[in-house]
Amino acid sequence: MQIVIIGSGNVAYHLAKAFVLNKIPVAQIFGRNETELQKISSELNIPFSNEKPEDADLYLICVSDSSVENVSELITKTDCLVAHTSGSLPKEIMVGAYRKSSFYPLQTFSKSKDLEYSKIPFFIETENEEDQKTLTELALKISENVMESTYEKRKYIHLTAVFACNFVNHLFSRAKEISDAQEIPFDYFLPLIDETVQKIHEIDPKSAQTGPAVRNDKRVLELHENLLKDESLDIYKTLNLSIKKMYQLP
Amino acid sequence: MQIVIIGSGNVAYHLAKAFVLNKIPVAQIFGRNETELQKISSELNIPFSNEKPEDADLYLICVSDSSVENVSELITKTDCLVAHTSGSLPKEIMVGAYRKSSFYPLQTFSKSKDLEYSKIPFFIETENEEDQKTLTELALKISENVMESTYEKRKYIHLTAVFACNFVNHLFSRAKEISDAQEIPFDYFLPLIDETVQKIHEIDPKSAQTGPAVRNDKRVLELHENLLKDESLDIYKTLNLSIKKMYQLP
Numbered sequence: 001m002q003i004v005i006i007g008s009g010n011v012a013y014h015l016a017k018a019f020v021l022n023k024i025p026v027a028q029i030f031g032r033n034e035t036e037l038q039k040i041s042s043e044l045n046i047p048f049s050n051e052k053p054e055d056a057d058l059y060l061i062c063v064s065d066s067s068v069e070n071v072s073e074l075i076t077k078t079d080c081l082v083a084h085t086s087g088s089l090p091k092e093i094m095v096g097a098y099r100k101s102s103f104y105p106l107q108t109f110s111k112s113k114d115l116e117y118s119k120i121p122f123f124i125e126t127e128n129e130e131d132q133k134t135l136t137e138l139a140l141k142i143s144e145n146v147m148e149s150t151y152e153k154r155k156y157i158h159l160t161a162v163f164a165c166n167f168v169n170h171l172f173s174r175a176k177e178i179s180d181a182q183e184i185p186f187d188y189f190l191p192l193i194d195e196t197v198q199k200i201h202e203i204d205p206k207s208a209q210t211g212p213a214v215r216n217d218k219r220v221l222e223l224h225e226n227l228l229k230d231e232s233l234d235i236y237k238t239l240n241l242s243i244k245k246m247y248q249l250p
Numbered sequence: 251m252q253i254v255i256i257g258s259g260n261v262a263y264h265l266a267k268a269f270v271l272n273k274i275p276v277a278q279i280f281g282r283n284e285t286e287l288q289k290i291s292s293e294l295n296i297p298f299s300n301e302k303p304e305d306a307d308l309y310l311i312c313v314s315d316s317s318v319e320n321v322s323e324l325i326t327k328t329d330c331l332v333a334h335t336s337g338s339l340p341k342e343i344m345v346g347a348y349r350k351s352s353f354y355p356l357q358t359f360s361k362s363k364d365l366e367y368s369k370i371p372f373f374i375e376t377e378n379e380e381d382q383k384t385l386t387e388l389a390l391k392i393s394e395n396v397m398e399s400t401y402e403k404r405k406y407i408h409l410t411a412v413f414a415c416n417f418v419n420h421l422f423s424r425a426k427e428i429s430d431a432q433e434i435p436f437d438y439f440l441p442l443i444d445e446t447v448q449k450i451h452e453i454d455p456k457s458a459q460t461g462p463a464v465r466n467d468k469r470v471l472e473l474h475e476n477l478l479k480d481e482s483l484d485i486y487k488t489l490n491l492s493i494k495k496m497y498q499l500p
Binding site: 010064065066088106107108109110112113115116119120121145153155156157158159160161162163164165166167168169170171172173174175176178179181182184188189190191192193194195196197198199200201202203204205206207208209210211212213214215217219220223224227228230231232234235236238239241242243245246 | 260314315316338356357358359360362363365366369370371395403405406407408409410411412413414415416417418419420421422423424425426428429431432434438439440441442443444445446447448449450451452453454455456457458459460461462463464465467469470473474477478480481482484485486488489491492493495496
């Protein structure tokens with residue numbers, strides 16, 4: 001099977017790398033950004049082009065959600081399978097007479113951070129069973145967690161991921177902003193952060209909740225509000241209110 | 251040195267356990283809740299009382315912030331050192347003629363979750379150098395990370411911890427609420443959550459940010475808002491706005 005990866009961002013890079021590491025040949029990596037393509041191409045030893053996508057059986061569109069539709073128009077071939085990797089787009093967003101599918105890896109990708117690909121859940125949606133089998137087998141070469149998923153479900157998977165990953169990371173950024181301003185090394189907090197996450201491997205997060213809000217400790221909540229301002233204060237109030245509601249505190 | 255631990259909650263239990271595991275004798279665990287005291291006492295083989303604190307050189311008050319002041323009144327002895335374990339109280343909150351101090355372990359404690367005590371940062375504040383030495387040496391028997399800290403600094407350490415731990419855990423709860431409602435197993439998200447945290451051991455969280463908000467993907471943001479309601483919607487809007495401000499998005 002001839003595979004072309006389209007894109008040169010975090011997802012394109014990591015999927016290409018996962019394929020190469022698992023000895024799945026990638027015929028080409030295609031995109032706009034020549035500098036990034038060149039880097040990926042030389043690291044992974046995959047041909048690249050920023051002019052014309054190679055003829056292929058499977059195109060994997062790994063570009064930002066807002067570009068998927070436009071990029072999908074570049075594939076003029078009809079007898080092929082095209083998958084996008086977005087968590088929040090229906091496969092029908094793609095424009096073309098080819099068979100459409102979704103190949104969604106549930107993970108946060110940064111080029112500078114290595115990943116253990118075998119643990120990444122892949123969610124697959126296709127138009128027919130044969131394509132489902134093709135993409136499932138492909139994903140199973142990378143990961144042990146491969147599942148079918150409709151667009152309806154995928155939307156919620158992506159939304160959950162935003163809370164559990166993107167927002168969590170932003171809280172780390174705001175936390176670091178607070179500690180940096182006091183010249184407290186952020187490294188102090190890493191054992192606490194590690195434990196916060198290890199905990200939910202064993203305990204339901206609702207039962208694992210600690211801190212002043214769930215204790216309904218109004219003195220501390222007020223003290224903290226006085227130390228905060230702007231967005232961090234808004235976050236503080238919003239999250240405390242949400243904790244209050246979840247635990248039905250007075 | 252004769253040590254008495256006061257309290258029967260998460261912090262009391264884990265400090266008692268850390269002491270016992272590191273062969274530091276605990277003379278007594280004292281508190282109100284006989285059931286909990288009995289459990290800790292029989293697990294760790296420490297005498298307990300819910301009537302009268304034993305005579306000691308060091309009392310460690312491990313109760314909720316709002317009870318520290320009241321509990322501190324129970325210590326009538328004057329020639330002794332008393333430490334509370336709160337992140338957000340000055341040592342002067344304690345009422346008594348004894349020497350006052352703070353012994354603050356930066357970690358999230360749940361009785362049902364084992365901990366690696368050697369990684370917990372301890373922050374210590376005392377009235378004089380001798381007490382500082384005593385508490386530092388004690389903490390060093392448990393952990394390799396022991397530091398001095400003023401109340402001013404401790405307040406901010408605790409506040410940072412609320413963002414990096416308590417709020418993060420609450421986001422996991424809200425995330426799980428979303429996935430539960432769609433019958434999506436929360437286990438799917440654990441590799442993503444693990445990676446989110448592993449990342450910040452290597453990359454500054456501000457550089458590690460991914461997701462629709464930092465990409466300023468208005469279509470996805472709107473789509474998600476339509477899937478949410480109540481507190482989760484408030485969290486979604488507040489955190490996206492904060493991301494928008496941090497990255498100066500239009």
